Amino acid sequence: MKSSTKKKQFQWHFFVFFIPVFLWIMIMFVLPQGELVRLSFMVPDYSQEEIVNNLSLENYANFFTEPIYWRTFMRTAIFSIFITVIDLIIALPVAFFITKVVGLKFKGLILILTMLPFWVSGLIRVYGWITFFRESGVLNTTLIKMGLIDSPWPMVYNDMSMILCLSYTTILYMIIPIIGVMDSLDDAYIEAAYDLGSNKIIVWFKIIIPHCVPGIISGAIVVFMYAMGSYMTPKLVGGKNSLWFTEQIYDKFIQSDNWNQGAAFGLILLVLSSIMIGIALKLSRQKFNEVVAK
Amino acid sequence: MIRTLPNSKTYSLGYRALIAYYFILMFAPLAVVCVLAFNNSIFTSLPWSGFTWDWFIGEGPEKIGFFNDERNMNGVIISFYTAFFVTILTLIIGTLAAFLFEQEEFVGKKYLYFLLIAPLVVPGVILGISILSFSNSMGTYIETNTGLYLKMFAPGFWLVILGQSTYITPYVTLVVMARLKKFDRTLEEAAYNLGANRFEVIWHITLKFLKPAMIAAGAVAFVLSFDNFNTTLFLVGSEPTMPITLFTQVRDGSTPVINAISVLIVTAVCLIAAINLIIAHQKHKVK
Numbered sequence: 001m002k003s004s005t006k007k008k009q010f011q012w013h014f015f016v017f018f019i020p021v022f023l024w025i026m027i028m029f030v031l032p033q034g035e036l037v038r039l040s041f042m043v044p045d046y047s048q049e050e051i052v053n054n055l056s057l058e059n060y061a062n063f064f065t066e067p068i069y070w071r072t073f074m075r076t077a078i079f080s081i082f083i084t085v086i087d088l089i090i091a092l093p094v095a096f097f098i099t100k101v102v103g104l105k106f107k108g109l110i111l112i113l114t115m116l117p118f119w120v121s122g123l124i125r126v127y128g129w130i131t132f133f134r135e136s137g138v139l140n141t142t143l144i145k146m147g148l149i150d151s152p153w154p155m156v157y158n159d160m161s162m163i164l165c166l167s168y169t170t171i172l173y174m175i176i177p178i179i180g181v182m183d184s185l186d187d188a189y190i191e192a193a194y195d196l197g198s199n200k201i202i203v204w205f206k207i208i209i210p211h212c213v214p215g216i217i218s219g220a221i222v223v224f225m226y227a228m229g230s231y232m233t234p235k236l237v238g239g240k241n242s243l244w245f246t247e248q249i250y251d252k253f254i255q256s257d258n259w260n261q262g263a264a265f266g267l268i269l270l271v272l273s274s275i276m277i278g279i280a281l282k283l284s285r286q287k288f289n290e291v292v293a294k
Numbered sequence: 295m296i297r298t299l300p301n302s303k304t305y306s307l308g309y310r311a312l313i314a315y316y317f318i319l320m321f322a323p324l325a326v327v328c329v330l331a332f333n334n335s336i337f338t339s340l341p342w343s344g345f346t347w348d349w350f351i352g353e354g355p356e357k358i359g360f361f362n363d364e365r366n367m368n369g370v371i372i373s374f375y376t377a378f379f380v381t382i383l384t385l386i387i388g389t390l391a392a393f394l395f396e397q398e399e400f401v402g403k404k405y406l407y408f409l410l411i412a413p414l415v416v417p418g419v420i421l422g423i424s425i426l427s428f429s430n431s432m433g434t435y436i437e438t439n440t441g442l443y444l445k446m447f448a449p450g451f452w453l454v455i456l457g458q459s460t461y462i463t464p465y466v467t468l469v470v471m472a473r474l475k476k477f478d479r480t481l482e483e484a485a486y487n488l489g490a491n492r493f494e495v496i497w498h499i500t501l502k503f504l505k506p507a508m509i510a511a512g513a514v515a516f517v518l519s520f521d522n523f524n525t526t527l528f529l530v531g532s533e534p535t536m537p538i539t540l541f542t543q544v545r546d547g548s549t550p551v552i553n554a555i556s557v558l559i560v561t562a563v564c565l566i567a568a569i570n571l572i573i574a575h576q577k578h579k580v581k
Contacts, residue, residue, distance in 0.1 A: 013492045017394035024387050025409050028460040032424035039427055090316065097313045108574055112567050117320045119563045121521045123540045124556045128323030130544070131330065131553075138326045141340040168319075194299055221415060229417020232523050236544055246419045246524075253423055253528065263427060266420045277415070 039263035059264035069248060073268070076245040077276070079163055080227035084174075084220050086167045091174035091219065096208070098175075099182040100190075111179075118172045126233050129165045130156055162238040169233060170226050174219035181215035182208070217284045221277050228273050245269055328560055331553035349554040360554040369539035370555070373520050376455055376535055380519035381512050383459045388466025388511060389504070393496075395467070396474045411464045418461060418524025425457045426528045450531030457529045458519050465518065466511040473507030474500075 043056040063069045094114070102110050117125060132138050133155040140152040155161055185208065193203050209216075234244035249269070252262030334346035336357065348357040360366055395407050413421060426449065433447030446452050477500060485495045501508075523537045530538050540552060 014394075014398050014400070017390050017398060018400070021387065021391045021394050021410070022406070024391075024463070025406065028425065028456060029409060029413060029421075032421075032428035035428040035431055036420075036424045093309070093312060094316055097309070101309070108571065112571060113317060114320075116563060116567055117324060119517060119566070120324060120556070120560055121537060121540075122523060123521075123537050123544070124327065124552075124559060125323065127540070127544050127552060127556070128327040132323040132326050136337075138330075138340055168323075191299060225415050225417060229419050229524060231419055231527065232541060236541075246417070249419055249423065250527070253426070259423075259427060262423060266423050270416060270420050273417075 036263045036266055039260050040267050042260050044260065059261050060268070062261065063264065063268055068243075069265070072243045072248055073245045073272070075243065076228060077272070079159070079166075080224050082163055083166045083170065083227045084223045086163070087171050087174040087223050088216060088220065090167070090171060091178050092204075092209070092212075095175050095178040095182050099179055099185075100187065114175060115172060122169055123232060125169055126165060126236055129168060130237060133161060156237055157239040159239070159242050162234055162242050165237045166227050166230060166233050169230075170223045173222040173226060174216075177215040177219040177222075178212055179215075181212045185211045213284055217280065220280065224277070225273060228269065324556070324560060327553050327556045331550055331557045333550065336549060349550045350557075357549070358551065360551050360558070363551055365539060366536075366551060366555060369534060369536040372451070372533050373536040376451070376458065377516045377519040379455045380458045380462060381515045383455065384462045384466045384515045385508060385512055387459070387463050388515075389470050389508065391463070391467040392470035392474050392504075393500075396471050410467060413461050414464045418522070419528070421461055422457060422525040422528030425453070425460065425525075429453060448531065449529050451533050453529045453531070454526050454535065457525045458522050461522070461525055462515050462518050466515055469511040469514060470504060470507050473504055477503055 040059050041055055041057070042053040043058045045052045045054050063073075098107065098110050098114065130137070134140070135152040135154060135156070137156070140149075140155065143149045144152065156165075189207050189211075190203055193207055198206070229246060231244070231246040231250060234242060235247060238244065245265070246269070249262050249265045252258045252265060331349050332345050332347070333342055334344040334348065335341075346357075347359070349359050351359045351361055353359070353362050391410055395403065395410070429447045433444060436447070437443050481499055481503075482495050485499055490498070521537065522535075523541065526535055526538060527541075534542075536555075540555070543549075543552060
């Protein structure tokens, strides 16, 4: 008797949780994505009096036939991989320092110092980067004054600076998950390897990095997607010729008002980057739900 | 290599220098921005030409300080309002979702959970355009069928809030869920035995237990909303939030008033960090 009443209450109250959450996910995520799919397969026909939307693959065909579109996409993808790798190379020693090297007393302080720059608005960090590195910027001015260089180095408004600035703005997303897995690495393994005569390189590649793979993958996914999807940094730091794929989407939506083409580009970005992530997960034998929940 | 192992001096020093270099690189741009906020010049660059408060309180005509700059002031105020509503909305949905996925069982739970956390990895730009398209179509549909023009479907304040919440809800859910996992459900059973119903139990017991996590999740939601750019970019109407106004200024040429805003934000962030450290320190002491 008691258990049956309890069960009844549970079901009644299940819907109180289920209905708002379900509606939220549907209205704010699933249906808008569906609308994007619908738009991407439509091409407006302006020849008649009333505008008619025809079903068509044209928006997708444009991506492959116009070199500027798929080249921009390839550029974005390759640069994003670069950014992920740069972040990984920097994040590993920094995370190792925070978890294993620094005295326990200072660990909290260092952790906060690591996160501090990222609590400040992303735009201000990019602005700081420009102020610091541009030709009339603080670094160039100082170097000239010190007599180290004669004319200013072009350190901003080119591809290289764009990659570095995006690494600068995304590095925390790599450091945090790696710290998470490194914390669980038992020091005894490193000590044992050391006692058995391994050098540091072997310890890194045989013990530390294999242990950190889940964290690395999780960080890499976030950094990669963040880089692929960023608009502000490439726009502000990239040069006249450094196109980023999100800029194409923005142009189609806001400037040329061709939402159908923009929707197709958005879905291409989403699908192709998801495929790349899927391959990375498959190669490292990780699961999406587990990786993202970290 | 690690604390317990002996290291050569050069290795130890070299490693520390590398880490120090990393932190300098992380902080230098911010430090430079903050210092230049007090530079008496209309350009955000060296040389240093004297100290001034003008970029905070200047009344123009050459130098309009932040507190007299309507556009930037409005941006900050709108960002505060937006973040406030986003925090409340995401806390409600996020907590409901945490209960749903942690304490209930139903068919297709795995798939719904996937859809809930997917916005974490879907680029903000795509969330932005999808919500823009959907609400536009909804607005058009309603207008053609009923003749009503509803302002809430056009880009603007409320659409920004909904768009940001789509992206922030999964964060809130994950934070609250992590705490809910540690909840001892025998406490609930005790309350049932004492005659409480499900909602009394949640209200008096589970939510009390979740309070710290909800405060933390609320703080995360507030910060994420305040900083959101990608999704907001597409949904913004005539009331741009701070990141959007700053973006247009940096893109089209700016005055050091942006530096003044940066100083205020950096100060706020440092204060929060300091409070955080002090609280952690005291907790440590108590233990």
